Amino acid sequence: MLNQIISGTPMYVWAILGFLAFRGIKASVDRELTVRAVVIIPLVMLALSVQGILSGFGADPLVLAAWLATMTAGAAVSWNMVSDKNVRILADKGTVFYRGSWGPLVMMMSIFVMKYVVNVALHVNPFLHSNMLFAVISTALFGLFNGLFLGKMLRVLIMYKQAMSSSTVFTRSATV
Numbered sequence: 001m002l003n004q005i006i007s008g009t010p011m012y013v014w015a016i017l018g019f020l021a022f023r024g025i026k027a028s029v030d031r032e033l034t035v036r037a038v039v040i041i042p043l044v045m046l047a048l049s050v051q052g053i054l055s056g057f058g059a060d061p062l063v064l065a066a067w068l069a070t071m072t073a074g075a076a077v078s079w080n081m082v083s084d085k086n087v088r089i090l091a092d093k094g095t096v097f098y099r100g101s102w103g104p105l106v107m108m109m110s111i112f113v114m115k116y117v118v119n120v121a122l123h124v125n126p127f128l129h130s131n132m133l134f135a136v137i138s139t140a141l142f143g144l145f146n147g148l149f150l151g152k153m154l155r156v157l158i159m160y161k162q163a164m165s166s167s168t169v170f171t172r173s174a175t176v
Contacts, residue, residue, distance in 0.1 A: 005120055009116075013116070016048075016112070017112055020108040020109065020112055021105070021108075021109070023040075023041055023104070023108065024102075024104050024105025024106075024108045024109065025105060027098070027100065027101060027102075027103075027104040027105060028100050028101065028102050028105060029100040030097070030098065030099055030100045031097075031098055031100070032090065032093070032095040032096065032097050032098075033095060033096050033098060034094070034095055034096075035094075035095075035096065035157070035160055038096055038153060038156055038157065038160075039153055039157075041104065041108065041149065042146075042149035042150050042152075042153040045107075045108065045111055045145065045146055045149050046146050046149070046150065048111065048112075048115060049067075049111070049115075049142040049143070049145070049146050052115050052118060052119070052138075052142060053067060053138075053139050053142060056118060056119070056122050056129065056135070056138070057129065057135040057138070057139065060132075060135065062132065062135075062136060063132075063135045063136060063139045064139075066136045066139050066140040066143065067139040067140065067142060067143035067146075068143065069140070069143065070140040070141070070143035070144040070147060071143035071144070071146045071147035071150065072147060073144065073147060074143065074144040074145065074146065074147020074148040074150075074151060075147035075148070075150050075151030075154065076147075076151060077147070077148065077151065078147065078148045078149070078150075078151035078152040078155070079151040079152070079154065079155045081152070082152055082155040082156060082159070085099065086098065086099040086101070087099070087155075087156055087159065089156075089159050089160050089162075089163035089164075091163040091164055091166070094164070096156055096159075096160060107145055107148055107149065110145060111142070111145045114138075114141055114142070114145075115142075118138045121134075
């Protein structure tokens with residue numbers, strides 16, 4: 001059965017896995033990113049999550065509430081984990097410096113595996129589409145992981161905006 005599941009998986013799923021693994025491995029080393037690059041993975045993870053929720057369970061209010069609640073909790077946790085030790089804004093270059101971490105790879109692989117398992121479970125047992133407990137647990141986990149990505153991204157974007165505003169003010173006052 002496992003062989004049938006793996007061989008029946010569309011090729012684009014394996015391409016997504018490769019992309020996520022590549023980005024996760026890159027995140028394990030110190031690096032500088034543009035603001036655009038800072039938002040790519042959180043938005044990709046958000047899109048995968050939303051697509052998985054809507055295709056698997058629809059827009060049920062309880063399901064969406066579970067997703068939003070855990071996303072908010074995850075965002076609060078990751079927001080508070082961002083510090084000058086692991087993220088610095090390089091205003092003079094207009095980039096963001098990230099200390100390398102295996103955390104993003106672990107989170108991306110966790111979301112991928114969870115989405116894969118949920119999709120397989122829904123395919124093997126279509127009755128799970130209407131099982132509210134399965135739906136709430138699945139979407140709550142999607143929300144938690146989304147929140148972890150989004151909270152960090154939002155915190156970094158605010159840090160970036162503040163640093164760029166301070167840099168602009170400093171530059172203008174220095175030239176006056």
